[in-house]
Amino acid sequence: DQQVKQNSPSLSVQEGRISILNCDYTNSMFDYFLWYKKYPAEGPTFLISISSIKDKNEDGRFTVFLNKSAKHLSLHIVPSQPGDSAVYFCALHRSARQLTFGSGTQLTVLP
Amino acid sequence: ETGVTQTPRHLVMGMTNKKSLKCEQHLGHNAMYWYKQSAKKPLELMFVYNFKEQTENNSVPSRFSPECPNSSHLFLHLHTLQPEDSALYLCASSQEDQLAVYNEQFFGPGTRLTVL
Numbered sequence: 019d020q021q022v023k024q025n026s027p028s029l030s031v032q033e034g035r036i037s038i039l040n041c042d043y044t045n046s047m048f049d050y051f052l053w054y055k056k057y058p059a060e061g062p063t064f065l066i067s068i069s070s071i072k073d074k075n076e077d078g079r080f081t082v083f084l085n086k087s088a089k090h091l092s093l094h095i096v097p098s099q100p101g102d103s104a105v106y107f108c109a110l111h112r113s114a115r116q117l118t119f120g121s122g123t124q125l126t127v128l129p
Numbered sequence: 130e131t132g133v134t135q136t137p138r139h140l141v142m143g144m145t146n147k148k149s150l151k152c153e154q155h156l157g158h159n160a161m162y163w164y165k166q167s168a169k170k171p172l173e174l175m176f177v178y179n180f181k182e183q184t185e186n187n188s189v190p191s192r193f194s195p196e197c198p199n200s201s202h203l204f205l206h207l208h209t210l211q212p213e214d215s216a217l218y219l220c221a222s223s224q225e226d227q228l229a230v231y232n233e234q235f236f237g238p239g240t241r242l243t244v245l
Contacts, residue, residue, distance in 0.1 A: 022171065050231040061133065061219055061236030062172075069230065107172070111231050116185075119172040 021045050022110050024120035032128050037095040039123050041108030044089065048118075050111035051084055053093045055104045056122070062107060066093070098127045131155055133237035135220050141243045142210065150205040150240045152220030161203040162234065163195060164219040172219065178203060179225055210244045217241050 023042045031037045039053075049070045054062035068075040068082045068091075075082050081094045091108055108120040133154045142148050154161060163175040177185035178197040192214075194206040203220055221234040 020171065027169070052231075054236075059138075059238060061221070061238045063236070064233050067231065109172075116174065117172075117234065121169060121171045 020121075022108060022118050022120045024108060024123050026123050027121070028124040028126070030126045030128060031098045033100055034097045037093075037098045037102065037125055037127065039093040039095075039106050039108075039125065041091040041093075041120050042089060043091070043110055043118075045110075045112070045118075046086070046089065048110040048112050051082070051091050052109040052111065052117070053080075053082060054107045054109055054119075056107065057104050065106075095125075098125075100127045100129050103127050133220060133222055133235050135218075135237035135240050137240060138238065139241045139243075141245065142207070143245050144210060144212070146210075147206070147208040149207065150218055150220075150242075152203040152205075152237055154201055154203075154220075154222035154235070154237075156222055156224070156235060158222040158224045158235070159200050160223045160225045160232070161197060161200070162221040162223075163203065163205050164221065164236075166217040166219060166239075168216075176205075207242075210242075212244050215242055215244045 021044050052067040053065040055065045056062040066077050066080045066082050068084050083092045103126050105122045105124050107122045109117045136151045160179045164172045166172045175189045176195045196204040217239045219239045220237040223232040223234045
């Protein structure tokens with residue numbers, strides 16, 4: 019049974035609009051929540067994170083929201099740019115070396 | 130070379146072959162990881178090495194055999210694989226800091242493995 023779910027395998031957004039990527043989890047023991055971004059033929063790269071004691075973290079165009087009661091994590095990208103087209107993975111942290119990943123959402127930003 | 134490198138980038142092998150995947154990290158980290166990503170599935174952690182000692186083995190079949198000769202190099206030896214083992218194999222490294230809540234993992238580009 020998957021502990022972390024990204025229910026949308028793909029998302030298309032117009033350039034300049036907001037992209038919202040979602041991630042749901044079942045285990046309340048996770049203490050740190052991350053988003054990774056992956057381009058084709060490259061490994062995932064860290065994008066933004068949030069601690070379980072916070073509900074929002076912002077870094078430029080990227081904002082991550084955490085709703086612990088709903089066990090829901092989201093990534094907002096605004097304004098979206100064509101270069102943001104990639105696969106986005108949420109990754110949830112429970113111990114020093116354990117990351118549990120979602121299956122990813124392919125974001126396509128249309129010019 | 131910078132970051133985390135993996136060779137080969139693509140590998141096709143038969144079920145009776147023996148092959149090895151190589152990972153090298155140029156970041157001075159002390160922990161290395163093997164992940165498997167099958168099509169449309171999440172990344173699955175396979176093995177973790179910390180200071181060259183294996184600290185995690187997530188119920189991986191014995192046909193996958195990791196080796197970590199030093200903190201910069203990690204190998205995954207493959208033998209008698211099955212077609213369902215075809216996947217993207219990703220290596221990652223991090224600098225373990227017991228005082229930190231989270232130690233960022235840096236990933237290599239992966240090896241795309243096809244088992245015929």
